[in-house]
Amino acid sequence: MKVTPDITAHLSKDKILSQIMHLDIEIDENNTWYSDKNIFTSLIRAIIYQQLSAKVASVIHQRLINLFENELTTQKIIETEDEMYKGIGISRQKILYLKNLAQFAENNNLDFDYIDTLSDQEIIKYLTQIKGIGVWTVQMLLMFDFKRLDIFPVLDIAIQNAIIDLYELEEKKGKIMLNSIEKIATNWQPYRTIACLYLWAIKDGKENK
Secondary structure, eight states: OOOOHHHHHHHTTSTTGGGGTTSOOSOOTTSSOOOOOOHHHHHHHHHHHTTSOHHHHHHHHHHHHHHTTTOOOHHHHHHSOHHHHHHTTOOHHHHHHHHHHHHHHHHSOOOHHHHTTSOHHHHHHHHTTSTTOOHHHHHHHHHHTSOOSOOOOTTOHHHHHHHHHHTTOSOOSHHHHHHHHHHHHGGGTTOHHHHHHHHHHHHHTOOOO
8 A cells, every 4th residue: 555646635635634744654665554464463462552652562562472482373372371471561451352362363264365355344343352452453453454545543542632733623522522523534535544644643743854
């Protein structure tokens, strides 16, 4: 997936959004997102990162990789004693989530190519069956693993705050606020994923050099 001139031209029609489209967004040197297409390991990483700073989560995630000698298999996740997980800083709740994920993967198809045949909503419904995997987490996978162009994680706090500030929304909480945000985002369809990357770039302060 590339950020083409057509996408840029479409999003630039929103004169407010266009004001931040000079910011760097998360694309590699080939102008595409990176993914190893391994949904199981992506969801493991997502669970580890929940409610932790990126710095702390990165350390714990690497400890988990080292514990399993770079082989994060369903069998290893299920059979490893809880004390081993606790020893590398994983909470009791996340241990449960990891084992739920591994059990789901044992009994269901997590093959990337299969899941990629499903619609956005079908993927959300399928993967949120796993305890510990919510809508936001699946939306991140849709954006960064499946490279779906039109994902809008309305419950993402950074996205909410960026839109509230940019569009000077008076209502800053509740259903009215969410409805206003979603209405603004309809202008970006079918490229809401790209718009979100610019909105996240505000928080990260990624100015072009």
